[in-house]
Amino acid sequence: MPEFRTHWIDDPGVLAARLAHPPSRVGLDTEFIRERTYWPQLALVQLAIDDDLLLIDPLVPGMTDALRPLLADPAVLKIMHSASEDLIALKHACDTVPSPLFDTQVAAAIGGVAAGIGYQKLVQEITGETLAKGETRSDWMRRPLSEAQLRYAADDVRHLFALHDALDARLMALGRHTWLAEDCARHVAQAQSDEGERWPHLSLRAAQYLDTAAQHRLLRLLRWRERFARERDRPRSWVLDNELAALLARDPPADATALQRMLDRHPKAPRKLVGPLLDILHTPLPDEAEAPAPRTDEVDRKALKALQDAVSTRSAELGLPDGVLASRRWLEALLERGEWPAALAGWRRTELEATLAPLLADGLPAAGETV
Numbered sequence: 582m583p584e585f586r587t588h589w590i591d592d593p594g595v596l597a598a599r600l601a602h603p604p605s606r607v608g609l610d611t612e613f614i615r616e617r618t619y620w621p622q623l624a625l626v627q628l629a630i631d632d633d634l635l636l637i638d639p640l641v642p643g644m645t646d647a648l649r650p651l652l653a654d655p656a657v658l659k660i661m662h663s664a665s666e667d668l669i670a671l672k673h674a675c676d677t678v679p680s681p682l683f684d685t686q687v688a689a690a691i692g693g694v695a696a697g698i699g700y701q702k703l704v705q706e707i708t709g710e711t712l713a714k715g716e717t718r719s720d721w722m723r724r725p726l727s728e729a730q731l732r733y734a735a736d737d738v739r740h741l742f743a744l745h746d747a748l749d750a751r752l753m754a755l756g757r758h759t760w761l762a763e764d765c766a767r768h769v770a771q772a773q774s775d776e777g778e779r780w781p782h783l784s785l786r787a788a789q790y791l792d793t794a795a796q797h798r799l800l801r802l803l804r805w806r807e808r809f810a811r812e813r814d815r816p817r818s819w820v821l822d823n824e825l826a827a828l829l830a831r832d833p834p835a836d837a838t839a840l841q842r843m844l845d846r847h848p849k850a851p852r853k854l855v856g857p858l859l860d861i862l863h864t865p866l867p868d869e870a871e872a873p874a875p876r877t878d879e880v881d882r883k884a885l886k887a888l889q890d891a892v893s894t895r896s897a898e899l900g901l902p903d904g905v906l907a908s909r910r911w912l913e914a915l916l917e918r919g920e921w922p923a924a925l926a927g928w929r930r931t932e933l934e935a936t937l938a939p940l941l942a943d944g945l946p947a948a949g950e951t952v
Contacts, residue, residue, distance in 0.1 A: 608741030
């Protein structure tokens with residue numbers, strides 16, 4: 582591995598000059614804080630370029646503007662590890678999503694190394710080096726950063742080229758480059774669109790114990806909470822926690838006085854939002870009649886188990902770790918909605934359709950058909 586030189590960059594002009602002639606690939610990582618906000622607050626950007634490690638301070642005015650052209654340059658491959666949240670942080674701070682992307686965690690999964698493997702473990706697996714873990718929960722917004730923080734941050738990009746080279750060769754041997762390209766492009770598209778979940782009530786366990794009308798009220802509350810949290814840049818749970826949302830959906834108050842009494846019994850309740858909450862509870866959504874209900878009956882569990890067994894068999898044939906070809910959540914979506922979800926499009930559908938089609942009640946559209 583080459584000897585890298587580490588540089589602290591707190592001048593946008595210096596960064597712009599260094600990026601004036603970008604290379605064909607960079608290693609990229611970020612540190613961000615997301616404890617008191619909806620959007621991640623970008624605190625540090627790490628770049629590996631040639632033999633240099635740049636630790637870039639995005640809190641300096643103009644720094645994100647200087648970084649943006651590199652992130653958007655289609656000729657520069659961005660090598661990252663488990664990039665999903667980093668992509669959102671960069672989109673929010675720099676108004677662009679890094680592309681094209683080579684995610685080493687995704688590549689390790691598709692290459693049969695491991696599913697969801699952490700950066701430190703993957704570095705050890707491929708290079709044999711052991712990295713320190715001590716600064717995982719540091720305060721990255723403070724200045725100056727400590728020497729330990731700087732070393733940790735530099736290590737997060739120091740090995741990305743080595744990981745890329747090893748995993749790229751593995752995917753080449755397996756003929757799976759297109760699989761990785763599809764998955765990485767989907768992650769980029771998700772960060773670019775950044776759309777909220779259409780049916781957020783399905784992820785709450787409490788939803789399965791509600792009748793249809795209450796599920797619709799819960800859907801209204803969760804969609805409103807998502808909009809409010811984004812606009813005010815507040816964590817969802819700070820706006821309305823899941824327990825209170827389910828309670829309001831199950832036993833909707835008839836008027837503002839009753840709602841105020843319910844909110845007063847909950848310490849974290851949004852007491853100043855009685856009016857909006859009451860309106861949301863009693864105002865139907867245009868598409869709520871289309872909302873799928875949580876699946877709980879025995880027939881569905883048997884159907885899901887049959888799909889999971891078939892996926893497990895096919896995964897073993899392909900040498901893929903469990904959960905890479907199709908997660909439980911994706912298979913549930915397949916059963917619930919009667920159509921192939923976006924996460925199972927492309928190479929996954931190609932590999933699974935012949936196996937799963939006989940198991941799906943009433944059949945699903947064949948590959949290539951519009952749904």
